[in-house]
Amino acid sequence: MFKMATSPHVHSSNLTAKFMLWVMGAMVPAVAVQYYYFGYGVLIQTAIALSLAAVVEVMMAKLRHKSLTYYLADLTGLVTAMMLAIAIPPYAPYWIIVIGTLTSLLLAKHCYGGLGQNIFNPAMVGYALLLVSFPAQMTAWSVPAELFEHSLSFFDSIWLIFTGKMTQGVDLYQLINNIDGISQATPLDSAKTFYAGFCSVNCNADVAYHSLIRSPIFMQDSDFAQGWWQVNVAFLLGGLVLLYKRIIHWQIPVAILSVFMLCAVLTQLFSSTPHLSFEAQLFSGAMMYGAFFIATDPVTASTTPKGKLIFGGLIGLLEYLIRYYGSYPDAIAFSVLLANICVPLIDQYTQPRLYGTKLGRRQK
Incomplete structure (x- = not known):
């Protein structure tokens, strides 16, 4: 890091593990909201991921002849596992x-040498591979649990994840097939699919909009989907805590949200193609999660103040x-992965002037 960021470097007594504990703690409210709306699946997936991550970190320390807690002590592996677990469908098969x-x-x-050496966000590498390789399993998001005809118990959730069926022999698709809802990636997927099909016949934005929001997954007279905007608000609150504790920097999330919102507003004002409103876009999917937790990874994000703004703006675009x-x-x-590729170039051309030198004098 010292090779990419100019002096002076401020020394701090804060340890990596302390920062990671704050990050995990800031994600807890969002996990709690996911549990409330989608059931035990998110807790089971998180437990599987954390357990496996601990085994992998200990195994890598053993293979590299380090102490058994060498990689485990900084908690970065556990944070990566937790980030991935809450990004996949709660009732995806365990092998996902x-x-x-x-x-x-x-x-x-x-494979890059461990913490500080990787160039891509680890959680997003795993997520992207799963999304491309197993699209059916990765787009099997359930509707909010309150819309289920039968509630899922803890043991039903375990059976559904490990065997594909509940104890009564009912699978996830049978469980929700009587609901006028979705079993797709998110309500964003539902909206995109609906508008594409609707506009092939009649591209009336108002009719398409009002037809879509009649689905019970959306709030009455609104395109905010049940469960999803609450999850995004929880991530927003957790991100604000990280900003307050100075664990992350404001430039990246502000740039992501500002650029995305500007483009979305212009599209809403001047495009005839129907889309969800920009407010719903901001609080749907993984927008707040990505802006405050994924893109702000200190290893793979830009390290310079101007670079952070460019990096975040590129992600938002x-x-x-x-x-x-x-x-x-x-x-x-x-x-995020595409922006990670650009980080060395961004940092190269956004380095602040060297401390104690005249403005305009470049480092050789």
């Missing part, structure tokens, strides 16, 4: 989170382009 966790830690982190004009309804993983 296993493959994702192994990919994130082994391929995206340890890519998120807008893929959401509105691409085939994926929510694109935070691809946006």
Whole structure:
């Protein structure tokens, strides 16, 4: 890091583990909201991911002849696993989170040399691989649990994740097939699919909008989907806590949200193609999660003040382009990974002047 950021470097007694504990704590409210709306699945997936991450970190320490807690003590592996677990559908098969966790830690982190050496966000590498390789399982999000005809118990959730069926022999698709809802990535996917099909016959934005929001997954007279805007608000509150504690910097989330909102507002004002409102776009999918928790990864994000703004703005622009004009309804993983590629170039051309030198004098 010292090779990329100019002096003076401020020394601090804060340890990596302390920062990671704050990050995990800031994600707890969002996990609690997900549990409230989607059931025990999110807790089970998180437990699987954290357990496997601990095993992988200890195994890598053993293979590299380090102490058994060498990689485990900084908690970065556990944070990566937790980030991935809350990003996948709560009732996805158990092997989805296993493959994702192994990919994130082994391929995206340890193959580069461990913490501080990886160039891509580990959690998003695992998520992107799962989304591309197993689209059916990764787009099997359930509707809010309150819309289920039968509530899912803890043991039903375990059976559903590990066997694909509940104790009564009912699978997830049978459980929700009588609901006028979705079993897709998010309500963003539902809206994109609906508008595409509707506009092939009649591209009337008002009719399309009012037809879509009659679904019970959306709030009455609103395009805010039940459960999803609450999850995003929880991530927003957790992100504000991290900003207050100075664990993350304001430039990246502000740039992401500002650029995305500007593009979304202009599209809403001047485009004839129907889309969800920009307010719903901001509080749907993984927008707040990506802005405050994913993109702010200190290892793979830009390190300079101006670079952070450019890095965040690039993510916001890519998120807008893929959401509105691409085939994926929510694109935070691809946006972050593409922006990660640009970080060395961004840092190279946004370095502040050297301390004690005249303005305009470049470092050789």
